[in-house]
Amino acid sequence: MPVLPDLRKRAVTARELMDDPDCDPQLLARTFEQFQGVNRLVAGWKGTYRERIRPLLSATTPSTLIDVGCGGGDIARDLARWARRDGLLLEVTGIDPDPRAIAAATRAPNPDGVTFLTLDSSALVDRAFRFDFVISNHVLHHLSPQQLTDLLIDCELLCRGLSIHSDIRRSRLAYLEYWAATLVLFRGSFVRQDGLTSIRRSYTTPELRVAARREWNVESQAPFRNLLTYAASAAARETEPSGTAD
Ligand SMILES: C[S@@+](CC[C@H](N)C(=O)[O-])C[C@H]1O[C@@H](n2cnc3c(N)ncnc32)[C@H](O)[C@@H]1O
Numbered sequence: 001m002p003v004l005p006d007l008r009k010r011a012v013t014a015r016e017l018m019d020d021p022d023c024d025p026q027l028l029a030r031t032f033e034q035f036q037g038v039n040r041l042v043a044g045w046k047g048t049y050r051e052r053i054r055p056l057l058s059a060t061t062p063s064t065l066i067d068v069g070c071g072g073g074d075i076a077r078d079l080a081r082w083a084r085r086d087g088l089l090l091e092v093t094g095i096d097p098d099p100r101a102i103a104a105a106t107r108a109p110n111p112d113g114v115t116f117l118t119l120d121s122s123a124l125v126d127r128a129f130r131f132d133f134v135i136s137n138h139v140l141h142h143l144s145p146q147q148l149t150d151l152l153i154d155c156e157l158l159c160r161g162l163s164i165h166s167d168i169r170r171s172r173l174a175y176l177e178y179w180a181a182t183l184v185l186f187r188g189s190f191v192r193q194d195g196l197t198s199i200r201r202s203y204t205t206p207e208l209r210v211a212a213r214r215e216w217n218v219e220s221q222a223p224f225r226n227l228l229t230y231a232a233s234a235a236a237r238e239t240e241p242s243g244t245a246d
Contacts, residue, residue, distance in 0.1 A: 002179045007172050010141075010207065011200035017190045019142065025100070030189035032072030032104035038191060041181075043137055043166055044225055045075055049082050052164060052229075053133060057088035063132040066158065068121050068151070069139035070094030073105030073114060079135075080112035093131075095119040121154035130239055132161035140167040140228065141202040145211065152213045156230060160239050163230040166221070168202035174224035175199045202226075 005011070017023050018031055039045065057063050067076040076094035083090035092112070096102055097120040105116040134155045143151060155163045168174065178199060182192040203211060205220045212218060212228055219227045 002176070004172060004175065005200055007170055007175060007200065010170065010203065011197070014197045014200050016142070016194040016197050016201075018194050023190070027189055028100055029104055031191055031194070032101060033108075034186045034189050034191045035072050036074035038186065038195065039074055039137060040078075042168075042178075042224065043075070044221055045078060045137070045166065046082070048164060048166065048221075048227070049079055052162065053079070054083070054086060054088065056132070056161065057083060057086070057090055059087050059089065062089035062091055063161070064091045064130075065093070065133035065135065066124070066129075066131045067092070067094040068134060068136045068155065069142075070096050070105060070116065071101045071138075073101075073108060073110075073116055075135075075137050076105075076114045076116075077108070077110060077112065080114050084112055091115075093117065095121070095124070121151060121158060125154050125157045129158060130160045130236075131158055134159040134163040136165045136167075138167055138198065140165055140208070140226075141198055148211055149213065152216060152230075156213075156215065156232075159230060159232045160236045161232055163232075165228040167208075167226050167228070168199055169220055169224050169226045170199055170202040170204050170207075171224060177224075 018028055065079060070076050073094045076092045080090060080092040093115045094105055095117050097118065099118045102116050102118045140148060175196065178195050182195060186192055203226060205218055205226055208226050208228060209218045216228055216230045221227050
């Protein structure tokens, strides 16, 4: 059994190994590859797509979606594939300020033509882009309070429909289950150690409610997730879409 760290408070000073610009490039590349398996196991995007995104898509009018902090791009690619299989039109873009992430995203097969760009959200705000959906996965817990506020403001400005951020919800059980599951899974990368650090850095649902801007809604999602969502105003929904950022 692990020695459990104190999970009563966020470990705001703990740092993920992958955030070190000088970390081992091979371990990092393998980390981005393995995110696909981790995300499918823990992040629940299939259900989030089915319940919150798919009902708003159309077979005749294209919608646009941006994945902010897309990492290796697996969630962007999954969303594009699920929409295509459902016969629905969705143009997907993934952005990440880390060129190593975008290199990993562009190395993977991309049959649905997701666009990947080395950018952060503020660069798209500066260019007045708008998307029907603005999403992220496992980004919130990486950010300082000021970075979180800046990201949420950017997302409000970029979003003409719905913004959805999915992240880990901190708990002792989440830590214990991840510790046990990764004893054998996801070797040869930062996935185990950074995952445990990420759980320690992540928010409880009440903490995220306090940290988020007022216009945002926080829900807990089983088993160990928070969903932070924002619905654009009717006025924003009437703006022209301009969301293929290439
Ligand atoms: C743990 S990774 C998650 C990657 C991917 N979303 C996933 O779930 O597999 C966090 C990513 O967030 C990116 N990131 C960190 N701060 C960011 C910011 N302010 N804006 C956009 N992306 C950011 C990092 O570059 C990193 O690739």
